[in-house]
Amino acid sequence: MTTWLLDVEWEGHRADVCVRDGRVGRILAGGDGRPAAGDTVIEAAGGWLLPGLHDHHLHVLSLAAAFTSVDCSPVAAPGLAELGAALRADQHPDGWVRGIGHHDAKTGPLDRHVLDRLLPDRPVRIQHRGGALWVLNSLALQRVVHLLDDSDDVERDAQGEPTGRLWRYDSRLAPELPLREPDLGAVGQRLRSLGITGVTDATPDLDETAARLLAEAATDGRLPVAITVLGAGASPPQPLVGGPAKLLLRDHDLPTYDQLAATVEGHRATGRAVAVHCVTVESLVLTLAVLDEVGVVPGDRIEHASVCPQALLPEIKRLGLRVIVQPDLLRTRGREYLVEVEPHDLLDLCPNQRLVGAGIPTACSSDAPFGDLDPWQIVATARSRQTADGAVLGAAESVSTATALSGYLSAAEEPGGPPRRVAVGGAADLLLLRAGRDEALANPHRELVRATLSGGDLHVG
Numbered sequence: 001m002t003t004w005l006l007d008v009e010w011e012g013h014r015a016d017v018c019v020r021d022g023r024v025g026r027i028l029a030g031g032d033g034r035p036a037a038g039d040t041v042i043e044a045a046g047g048w049l050l051p052g053l054h055d056h057h058l059h060v061l062s063l064a065a066a067f068t069s070v071d072c073s074p075v076a077a078p079g080l081a082e083l084g085a086a087l088r089a090d091q092h093p094d095g096w097v098r099g100i101g102h103h104d105a106k107t108g109p110l111d112r113h114v115l116d117r118l119l120p121d122r123p124v125r126i127q128h129r130g131g132a133l134w135v136l137n138s139l140a141l142q143r144v145v146h147l148l149d150d151s152d153d154v155e156r157d158a159q160g161e162p163t164g165r166l167w168r169y170d171s172r173l174a175p176e177l178p179l180r181e182p183d184l185g186a187v188g189q190r191l192r193s194l195g196i197t198g199v200t201d202a203t204p205d206l207d208e209t210a211a212r213l214l215a216e217a218a219t220d221g222r223l224p225v226a227i228t229v230l231g232a233g234a235s236p237p238q239p240l241v242g243g244p245a246k247l248l249l250r251d252h253d254l255p256t257y258d259q260l261a262a263t264v265e266g267h268r269a270t271g272r273a274v275a276v277h278c279v280t281v282e283s284l285v286l287t288l289a290v291l292d293e294v295g296v297v298p299g300d301r302i303e304h305a306s307v308c309p310q311a312l313l314p315e316i317k318r319l320g321l322r323v324i325v326q327p328d329l330l331r332t333r334g335r336e337y338l339v340e341v342e343p344h345d346l347l348d349l350c351p352n353q354r355l356v357g358a359g360i361p362t363a364c365s366s367d368a369p370f371g372d373l374d375p376w377q378i379v380a381t382a383r384s385r386q387t388a389d390g391a392v393l394g395a396a397e398s399v400s401t402a403t404a405l406s407g408y409l410s411a412a413e414e415p416g417g418p419p420r421r422v423a424v425g426g427a428a429d430l431l432l433l434r435a436g437r438d439e440a441l442a443n444p445h446r447e448l449v450r451a452t453l454s455g456g457d458l459h460v461g
């Protein structure tokens with residue numbers, strides 16, 4: 001099958017581009033293209049043709065789960081009454097109500113008693129937006145009571161009764177939860193509609209079943225994107241690509257220096273780089289010290305670097321680390337950051353320009369579903385640094401939309417590296433916009449996406 005993209009803006013020129021057998025076949029001067037009968041033709045009218053975007057940090061299966069979950073975020077449920085109404089309205093056939101994205105800001109903290117008042121007669125479980133905490137109502141707790149252990153991960157009241165708050169309990173709860181088949185086709189459609197043709201799944205400890213689900217969906221076309229996984233071992237099932245090993249540091253229970261060094265050395269023994277989750281200064285300092293001693297390898301990266309003082313930049317640079325940031329969390333969570341984050345950390349929150357300015361390869365990403373998947377919104381927030389209320393946080397860390405977008409154009413194995421190019425012979429993972437480059441960068445918006453090609457397969461928005 002042959003597709004012609006006529007009169008695109010390509011690297012500053014007008015061009016006609018021919019895609020054949022999943023590759024870019026020819027790039028001709030605008031007006032020189034001669035489609036044959038039966039070829040698919042798109043008249044681009046000067047729309048920017050660029051490589052498909054790569055989101056360097058998200059969680060595919062959680063994103064799929066989010067499509068069949070109740071949105072409990074402060075924006076969607078700005079009080080207990082709204083939260084109760086949203087939970088009661090859910091009618092998933094397996095009988096459970098699964099909520100995500102909760103934050104205490106508007107409703108106060110949840111426990112089983114609060115949830116029982118909202119919905120006592122169906123099992124309910126709600127995930128705190130940080131991802132580590134699930135809160136269950138009493139009915140749900142009854143169903144899983146035999147799975148509760150004596151660890152601190154099960155919060156208990158003064159009488160020793162579970163409060164319904166379970167920390168880091170996903171895999172331990174799994175045997176009693178109904179299996180919801182994740183709708184990976186819906187995720188694939190959403191990704192393509194946004195111009196995304198590659199993703200890096202940053203889920204730690206992605207088990208065999210999960211990796212197989214992703215591999216099957218990538219093979220049968222439900223997930224028409226190139227997928228790199230950080231949490232599935234060095235050799236995940238084809239066509240998944242194994243990336244650096246994701247290390248999730250628990251902020252309230254950091255490993256010791258020796259423990260982290262041993263973990264990193266373990267991965268080095270199998271030749272793997274590491275991707276270390278660092279959302280506090282303490283975890284970042286620890287990670288830098290360990291990597292300095294153990295030694296770095298190409299591909300080592302820091303996830304989030306949510307709080308990054310200027311003083312640490314030279315060390316990050318010297319070690320040659322990459323940093324994967326999520327500027328749009330300023331928009332979705334900024335209101336709470338202003339209340340929760342230590343005032344002296346606010347200046348160092350969600351760094352971006354300081355990393356770029358220090359010459360550190362930096363890539364913006366979504367962390368979806370914990371952040372909004374939309375790369376165009378993310379690029380816009382990277383420039384505006386605005387919370388949902390319009391407050392600006394850390395204006396000095398603003399980057400241009402071109403800089404923010406360039407992270408999405410970097411290769412899966414080189415986040416923040418040189419942008420990929422649309423070139424003859426290259427894979428036809430392409431994105432065509434409705435507007436030219438200058439207009440798109442001035443006003444980035446998801447409606448700009450005109451067509452996405454993954455491996456030459458065309459999806460017209």
Ligand SMILES: [Zn+2]
Pocket residue numbers: 057058059202367370
């Ligand atoms: Zn993440």
